Amino acid sequence: MQSYSVLVVAAILFVLGLLGVLTRRNIIFILISIEIMLNAAGVAFVAAGARWGQPDGQVMFLFILAMAASEVSVGLALVMQVYHQHKTLDVSKLNNLKDDIEV
């Protein structure tokens, strides 16, 4: 039962992160929001692991951490390039690639 309440917390965290992705314009903040979501997933894994009394959940959490770190590092490298080229971190300015139908 306890693990379920942790799961609820994780879910709330996840949705918060999602809301952050939706509302934020700055790429860095979006990355942070995604981190929150990833961590929420991690929490859920830990909760699940706890429920079944297995270490697998925690193992997974470690993998998530590693992966999140690598993702963020690549992400930040790209952010720097974006800033170089666009002089902004506003994600809505990044729309050179889109459909333009010429009839």
Add this chain to the structure above:
Amino acid sequence: MTHEQLMALLPFMVLATASIVIILLIAFRQGHTVIQVTGFLMMCLVIFTMWYVRDFLPQTIMPLLIVDGYGALFTGLIIFCVLVVGLFSYIYFEEREENPREYYILIFLSTLGAAILTISRHFISFFIGLELLSVSLYALIAYLRTRNNAVEAGVKYLLLAALTSAFLLFGMALIYMDAGSMDFSAIAQKLHTAEQSSPLFLVGFSLMMIAVGFKLALVPFHLWAADVYQGAPPPVASFIATVSKIGVFAVLLRFAQELHLQNNHSIMTIISVIAIFSMISGNLLALRQQNIKRLLAYSSIAHFGYLLVAFLPGNSAGVEAAAFYLIAYAITILIAFGVIILLSAKDKDAERLSLYRGLFWEKPFVAIVLAVALLSLAGIPLTAGFIGKFYVLMAGVQQQAWLPVIVLVVTSVIGLYYYLRIISTLFSDVSVAIEKEKKLHPFFYAASYTALVVLVLLLLGFGVMPATIIPGIKQFLLIGN
């Protein structure tokens, strides 16, 4: 870990070594050509080892991996694609005078990720494979950071991929919560004993579908595809279109097979709805597209919609159909991107359709090759694409999934329009000479052309004599079943 298990993993280890070898080569300041050749040889080695260890299969490496015929088949396909992509990459990067060397590290890493996906039987290996694939791809997409909006494409892909990864993880966590194991077969067992699938499982699976759908660019997670295909260098785009999608589709298929998802009515409904929407919007989006890379992206959305139709039956015929379809599709896409790469000028990729006007009269060979590829995408006989589509329809009809099948037929008729549009551009009268500097590396050009010829011959060969490959596929799939 037993000897047999180690032997079974040998190809994957070689694949992993490839990246390290390249790193070492870079450390020793070797040139592009050496790296290219080494990479090529390494990939050949992978295939060789796979052939070498064929007698040890199947092997289950508890709890993460299972190396069976199915995995070997898809890994082989992936390695084959990488071979071709690598070959094409050489002239592309060489012409752009960028430093292309780290590119090979990334591409082999990414390949490793895809290969792991094909043999994973556990959430953890699933997750690791997927992330290995994705993280390398972020960098690959933005590799030519100064041009072509590559960075924009990279950022878009990264944000969305990370977002959907979060969903994947959360979904996995939910399923783990429900089933008490992350092992596919254990989950299947749990699911089997339960009277009806719990909401936790269903929600978990739905969330997982988001990530998978994203990678396969299925509607409504498809919006990135066109932008990324357009922004990424063509070799990378072809890599995404083939290797990444094959890997993810392989794991999805294995997961579904293991869990007997075809018996789960609601999940099947979801998948068929996704398939239908993918077919419709992929084809509709491509209808008037003037950028050939975007067009290929949209067409791939549609094609994975078709593939899902084959996925629906969930029996061996479906797997066989999917395998054949993927082979045909991979060859075709490689040809298409190969042509784009060959035609790309130094500062601009050959992506505007107007560049292709009257290509047939300028470079008949390239034009014919591209036309054959497009006909294959359209599923016209004499090409493997036709047999692929035939397979898919067969699977659909057998399952009497009439709605998706009818949608498939209707949308592929719509799709025909834009393929024909390109073909008619190729054969139109007014020819715009594609200015092309002198060929810097005649050997690699020759090699690329040879690769195209081989691919086209394969495409036609499989189209006319599918009997040459179908038994092979069947045999592979039997291993481990």
Add this chain to the structure above:
Amino acid sequence: MQEVLFLIPALPLVGFLILSLAGRHLSKQVIAVVGAGVVCIAAIATIWLGINFLQIPPENGAYTVTLWRWMSVANFNCSFSLRVDALSLVFLFVITFVGALIHIYSAGFMKHDRDYARFFASMNLFVCAMLILVMADNLVLMYLGWEGVGLCSYLLIGFWYETTANVQAANKAFYITRIGDTAMAIGLFLLFRELGTLDIPSIQNAAPEHFVKNSSLITSIALLLLAGGMGKSAQVPLQTWLPDAMAGPSPVSALIHAATMVTAGVYLVARMHGVFQLSPFVMNITAIVGAVTLLVAGCSAMVQTDIKRILAYSTISQLGYMFLALGVGAWSAGIFHFFTHAFFKALLFLAAGAVIESLHHEHGIFKMGGLKNKLPVVFYTFLAGAAALAALPLVTAGFFSKDQVLWYAWSAEGGSPLLWLIALAGAFITAFYTTRLMLVVFWGEAKTHVSEAPGRLMTWPLIILALLSVVAGFIEWPHNLLHVTLFSDVVQKVLPPVTEKEPIPSEAIFQLIAVVATLSGVYTGYLLYKKNTSIVAKWKQVPALVGLRNFFFSGWRFDQLYHTLFVRPFVFVTNLNKQDVIDKIYTGIVSMFQWLNGIFSVSQDGSVRTYVISVLIGIIFILALQFIL
């Protein structure tokens, strides 16, 4: 005898082939010799055949020869086989003999024409087709000839194709006859369905057993066949093409539109008498159609000013007589009228052609005049023909045949006083317009200069035909005079004899009345156009009469009626739909997809936020779907 039967149609065919394939490389003399020669040989062969036929009548009353198996499908068998019996023989004789004369005449008439070879080729083809028509052993082969003569008629009406009006006249002729032909074809289908054969003798044999007299089935068959005949023979309401058909050269009008092709309908009805007799209703219709036609066309003929149009309307009118005769059951009378009519009407057309040729292609009779002395040969021959047309008693062939028709219109089984009255009125009208024509063209003062008199090639046929117009009638005399029945004896080997009503009134009285009508017609003509021309001028002041005159002149406004009823709506509808409305459906579908493409494309706006929202929508959608299911 049988074996050489095929030569008769084959000869003109050979002529056609030679002239059409090599005609451009031959000199005019050679063309004329070939073109006219083959028909002359055919005529000689026919006469020889006829003599043989009369001397030693074949068994079954007919020569037959099967050339080859044409079609044989399921229970449908049809051969290319020819059959000549007495009825065919009469037609054969007219076709080849009159045809030969007309060909000879044409050699002179057409000598200045560029397309000399094409003319003779078409004429030869016509003769061939017409011969097949009358020699056909089965209805399909007959239909072949039937359509073949239609084609040749089309080709020859539009012979001077550079004038659009001529081509239109040709088209019109083809269209209208095609309507009749189609009806006839349906009739054949019906016959085949009922009897399982289209061989003429088998039909004649099987029909009385198979069909109930006056049943709707036999009525429809007969009606459909009749419609075919009406189209070819220009009977009301399908008569409008014939006056326009005068656009062709005069020999064509003589051969096709007077002597032979237009009588194909008569031949068909006579040939299928076994079927028609089973439906007295249709027989009545036939008679009525004939009566109406003779009156309608006669009225129109009275007011025409174009010499050939007068003759054309008169042809329609005379064909009406033939139909009337057939309709009342006077089979041989109808055929006899065809026989005499062929001579005098061919003669009239040829003579008219000579007149027109001499007057620089002038057609209007009021621009002619005074030709009596300038073209004496033409005048005398024309006079003979006109007399025959007007049926001047005893001295003309037309009298003997028309008198029979008139008599049977009352006395035959299907006859009635009304029919007789109409026929009588027709006789009066005929005499009147013939007189008018003669007087206006040959008497009075010359209005157009005569360029050259016709040569011998043209005059000899005229003379021969003129002779025949006088003597041809002598082979058949009325019963109360002399009682010579040479013609009907022959024909009635095939056709049933006429059955007369009881009580039979005195034939002499009727003859007298007919003679009076004819003579009064002649006198009226003389009165109005010779003696007291001011009457006509006075009448031209009366609006009602002018209106009536215009009404007649336009052929009872049939053309206008058809134009508004059929032509204009058809052209309107087809032009309206020129772009194919069904195609619009498909262009609509295409536009719909393009529009959808635009809609879908909106989502690809390049903004990450849109993409995230789309992912979110996807999640919500999938979850919602999960819970609904």
Add this chain to the structure above:
Amino acid sequence: MILVWIIVVLLSGGMLCWLSARWNPLAAKWIALCAVLVDLAILVNIWLQYGRGVQAGTDTWMIQYQTAWIPSFGISFHVAIDGLSLILLLLTFFLGTLAVLCSWKEIKNRAGFYYFNLLWTLAGISGVFVALDLFLFYFFWEVMLVPMYLLILIWGDKNRRYAAYKFFIFTQAGGLLMLLSILSLYYIHGAQSGSYSYDYFSLLNTQLEPSAAKWIMMGFMIAFVIKLPMVPFHSWLPDAHSEAPTAGSLILAGLLLKTGAYGIIRFVLPLFHEAAVDIAWWAMLLGVIGIIYGAMMAFAQTDIKRLIAYTSVSHMGFVLTGIFAFREIAMQGVVMQIVTHGISTGALFVLAGMIKERLHTRDISKMGGLWTSMPAMGGIAMLFTMASLGLPVLGNFIAEFLILMGTFQANVWLTVLASTGLVFSALYSLRMMQKVFLGPATNDEKLHDITAREMIILATLSIAIVLLGLYPQMVMDLVVSKK
């Protein structure tokens, strides 16, 4: 095996044409001509061997050849001919030869690739006529599309792109539905008999639920009536015909449309007999509508090739009506119509091509009086115009007469309506003749009459159409009733 060679000759001939054109453009023409002539010779030889008609009671299949192709699906390379196939193959190579001949001068650029496409189209068509495995049939059905598409696309007229799309997409739409039907049939048959096979003879034994039969048949029917074409699926045809090069129009009208009729006769009727009987009335009705609608459309056109194209719609209406009359007489008429329409309409297209070569327009309002300068062509045009309106002596008459006579036994009123087609055909045919060859001459420039090469083409066609009119039995003997 000889049947395989027929196709192989065309395929390899096509490749040779393409390759040889690099060195010598003239070689391509001769190779193409030789290839079709070789095939024609083979076919004539077969005809002489079996042409006396197949005796009742014996096997109606003259030559059969079968070998495994994709055994795992039960697909075999099964080809065979009977009388119907033989006639259609003869027609294919007869018109194919003429198509090569009439491209002799017209195609000046990229001749090698042109003949490649031409021969491959013919290969696809002949494949369709011999295939007895449904998969193989579908395969050939689609194979003929691409080269035909390229023929229109590359060597067509101004609006060729649009026409080519339309042609391809229409046919493909029908084709895919047919594929669905084939698959359904395959599975139903497999479930019943336990052996999964696409073989014609095996599938003939399939027992179908009436409703299933109906749906499956519709898939076939749609593919075939689009090709035929039946109103309202005809709209690809005027565009494709009018834009295609002369040989393309010739093949389209002469052969491609016939594959639709062939498909109905060969597959729909035997496989779904009851279901076909059920829709017979509607099919006949649509056929009759096609007759009248096509004729009315033809009457309004000002583009000569469009006009002829619509006459095809009208004539093919007869085919549809005749097939669904289910009478042997009508069926024989249908076969005759297939052959004669191929010849007569093909000839009209050839003539239109020749006129276009001389006047550089297809607009009949810019023509007129051409007879004066080209009497020989005018004469032949007259012949084929007459053929088109069904004049006796010419083959088309036999066809239409038999069809109508057979149909009459099945349905009186529809036949009466169909017969009005005879009147309508006169309307458009004579209008065309008038606008093009008759009337005052509009062109001052001196036009040369037909050349010797053109004469050969037209003379062959003329002789063929007259022979068919006079000796139709030589066709009918081949297509004896199979019962």
